[in-house]
Amino acid sequence: MTGLLTVEDVSVRYGSLAALAGVDLCVHDGQRHALIGPNGAGKTTLLNVIGGSRKPQHGRVIFEGRDVGRLGPAARARRGINRIHQRPAVFATLTATENVVVAALPRLTPRRRWWPGGRRRIAQHRAGPLLDQMGLTDVATVPAGHLAHGQRRQLEIAMALAGRPRLLLLDEPAAGLSAVEVGRLVELLQALPRAVAVLLVEHRLDLVYALSDTVTVLRDGRTLAAGTPDEIRTSPLVRQAYADGVA
Amino acid sequence: MRDEVIRRARGAVAALALAGLVVAPWVVDDYTTAILARTLALALVGVSVALLTGVAGMPTLGQTAPYAAGAYACAVVGSQISDVGVVQLAVAAVAGAVLAALTVPLVVHARGVIVLMITLAIGELAVTVLGRWRSVTGGTDGLAGIAAVRPFWGLPVLANDQDRYLYALVVVTVLVGAVLLLLRTRAGLLLRAGRDDETRLRASGHRVPLYLSGAHIAAGAIAGAAGSLLVVAQQYISPADFGFDTSALLLLGVVIGGTASIGGALVGAALVIAVRDWLFGVLPGHAPLVLGVLFVATVYLLPTGVHRARGRWGLPSEPADQPDASPERDQATVPELHR
Amino acid sequence: MPLTTPRRSRALTATLLAVVLTTSAACGNDAPGTSASGSIKIGLLASLSGTYQAVGTEIRDGFQLYLDTHDGKLGGRQVDLVIADEGNGAQTAVPAATKLLKQDRVSALTGIVGGGSVAGVTPLLDEMKVPLVGSNGRPELKDVSRVWHTSYLSDEPGAAIAQHVHDNVKGSVYAIGPDYQGGWDELRGFTDAFGKIGGKLANSDGKTTFTPFPATTNFTPYFARIKASGAAAVYTFYAGSAAVDFVKQYAQSEIKDVPLYAAGFLTEGGVLNAQGEAARDIFSVLNYSPDLDNAENRAFVAAWKAKHDGSPTTYALASYDAASVLDRAIGAAGSDPTPEAINTAIGQLGQIASPRGTWQFSTTTHSPVQKWYLRQVRQDGRALSNTVVGDLATVGR
């Protein structure tokens, strides 16, 4: 079985601080892969490297068998790597539907992207079902800037899915959500199609264990351990790391 | 429901304003008509400034460059090839678009104050070239004696202020209508999305520089067309028409009108230019003082009207990740760059 | 949320626009230039703000002085003088002139500092069939049928002094000036005439050096080039702030002992005061100097000094003469001095007595055929002033 995404020996330095020091990672088709680790372990930096917004000083990122190291975030998104940000990033003055339409456009064929009247069809056939799935149908015509935090998070997931991702990068999707919203988020993520692989960065271990089938533990910019949730849960090494690094 | 009412009201106000502008030449004197014609040309440049500043998020002081390119192209065509307005308009728009296309590599990657300074340099360089390229531009004293225009083959030439004004009004109405229609398409949607959050737009897989280049060229074409209107309205052009004070006043006018709204920008730019021209006539020697006080007062009268200038505004170091920033910080998408 | 506010602002701006439109419309339509009561409307356009404010103010004051000393009348008619601000150039001059011509319906236009402004106003003059008696800037024009100038053509000062420089300078002369139309014309006037009589330029390529205008505030690099060229004298033209910078820096530079010849504007009026000692001994050529000895000038200077500090400048004089031209032309235009009649009358004025000496309009260029004077900056009482040291050629075509 070949990996969908392979990260080889990636290093990132901020001045004298090594955020990532030779990290290897492999995400397979349809895998639910979680990245955990104490604060400052380099989780978000690794997502940035995979997403293309941070260029590593060393190492390779291979996606679907091709080295994407030279591509920026936009080009990677067009190849199927989509990203959910720590702070929900939506287009504030656009309506929820428009947000999803904008996100859907790049993966369409050029003809369909610019076909006259196609925008309404995209809105109906692509955005409508996604908003429905996220429970956002009622607010479809509301500017995204007016949505509540939880709704914006859901909207961002809808946008990511509209881009027909092969790999979804989730950066602390539960941050700032209420308990009810977190429950709904877990349902949403569990219901994602198996064609979409997920790489999840999350502090809350209960979510990690509920959502993932593989867990990689980062610490001080290195891979500390990797395995199934059960293996990680019982690993003394990981307990030790968390006792040191996380409240 | 309320939105619907507001939309209707806006439409009604716009229709009323347009009707007022159509009948204006029969109500006001020749001076006002002449000034209005000239103001329309400048307001159209204001629209192109708003398209870049408000819609695409690239604040510009350089739209005088394609404006000048259009004006001089129109003057050259007018004196040597054709006196048909439509031809001159097309040539001017193409000239403006070509000049804008040439400057795309300079501006498309820059943001905020940096774009402002690069476009300022472009505008100043354009004026310098105009002043020195005497065989074509007539040098710093400008080109006078430009032949009158006939709007279309077979129509009479525009011989008086009313005709020139109405011609300008028709052209501006058509072009502004075209811009408004364009902004309702996916192109407009993408530009607005990019203004809201450029990083997010990239993250969705969009080729943002391509869109910005397109917007820049389109704005150049509009400014170029406006240049042709200036030639018609004024029958004289000189580098002074395209100097820094013109671009500064246009940007400020657009800010007053609300950068994100094309209609607002049109009114704002027209207002600033009209007030300036009017003051120089009625208050000799005190025009800059009064104009300055008006600008200050405007900030207080319309404090919220100018708050919408956001998006890519702010310091350019912000969206780019800084080496000294914390690892956790560099992924922030910073939708609003209030520091 | 901010969604409603821009609309409010837009409504407000629309209202403001409406107010401006109605006020400007309301105060319009005064109709004809001459009224039944026998008064006549004259429009004066000059830079009363901005870079050329000093010159513009002189022009306004010169015209006003003529009115004040002639009971406020021109050609026997009470003058309604409408003043508008030219600003920095054509972009503000054209709308202001449009107001004078199309709203105030003046019978004649005068003033105008910048050549570009004059060029911008000419289409309006043709359309409204109103004459301009300009008192400063005079661009190259295809059609001068309604354009008259009491000043000079920009290439005349240089042409007038070329012979003198040729006769008195042993060696080559370095020519330098500002890079705009005025500078090109002024320097071309000198270099053409100088070359024709066998003079040699010291400039390395034999062509005048032009400095970016108005951007150049620092002339040191040019002085280094002049030094390297080994020139025996320098000929230049600058006005306003550039003249101050040039002269002050010249006096402190390594070419401070190289004689400096210039078109008179280099040391004319307020700039001489700002230059101070640095201007001492500079030679310049101009059509006027306050110390000219004739009756008209004595009266003119006395009247000026009664109202203003310091001596009158050539700018004030040209505007004073413009009023004098209009005075005689309106008087000669008969009982109905229409703009066309005034224009015709100007062409038939013949010799005009003036503080600068007698002059007349050239029939081809509509600018003066006049005598030029060589002046030198010398001590005059407590202050430095331009003193006439000789007559140069009479120029005009």
Place this chain on the structure above:
Amino acid sequence: MMVVAAGSNRIDPYLIPALDGIAYGLLVFVAASGLVFCFGVANILNLAHGMLYAIGGYTAAALFDGGWASLALALTVGVLAAAAAGVLLAGLLAPVAAGNHLSQALLTFGVALAGGSLLVAGFGPDDPQVLVPAALEGSVVVAGHRYAAYRLVFIVVAAVIAAALYLVMRRTRAGMLVRAAVDDPEMVACLGVSPARIRAGVLAAAGALAGAAGVLGAPIIGPGTDTADTVLLLSLVVVVLGGLGSMGGTLLAALAIGEIQTLGVALLPSAAPFLLFAAMAAVLAVRARGLASRWRAA
């Protein structure tokens, strides 16, 4: 021997322009340094900065009488007046949100227009005479060339000001706060100092520096109707080229602009009208491309 002579001859004509570029660059630096504070610390786009310089310049013209005492007096008065104008500007800016550059531009542009015409109304449209102390009036011989004595002294004084600025920024608490504020704008908010006081302090400091530049620079870029615009434009160019908030960068940019305007003009006279803006546009565009290439989108 021949070669050496030819070489020195080739360099010789450019010695004075190069020296003058330093004087000019240092003047632009002192004038622009206040704008760095406005941008970097208070995040204000201040288009009235040139007017603050003009206040200093007119003060110098009014008070200079050729003696040393008048120079000291003018410096004191000019700095205080420009600083006071800065505080006034800070008060006017109070209702405008920090970082809202367009509103700030609108307001400060208005202030510059109005203030500029008030200055001209007060001091007259003619360029005023600037009388420097007699000892500095003449010229001195530098490496076989004459050079204005005042400019030579100015280079020393401006260098001292630059060094003092550096020391203040590096060694004092206020300087550290300023540097921290440039690095991390949110930090200022955490300090508990009210934004209004920071704004007033920054604009007063900016005014003082611009006023000092105006007084000391009056014999070089003298007061006049266009002074404010000239100085504002040069300052903006220098601050943006310098990286918006970096003193060191601004100094380098100012010296570069000084040399472009003097040495560049001497070396490439035919390109003189284009040099400044072409250089600026090229540098900024290349740098922006560099930033963008980190994302390398498309």
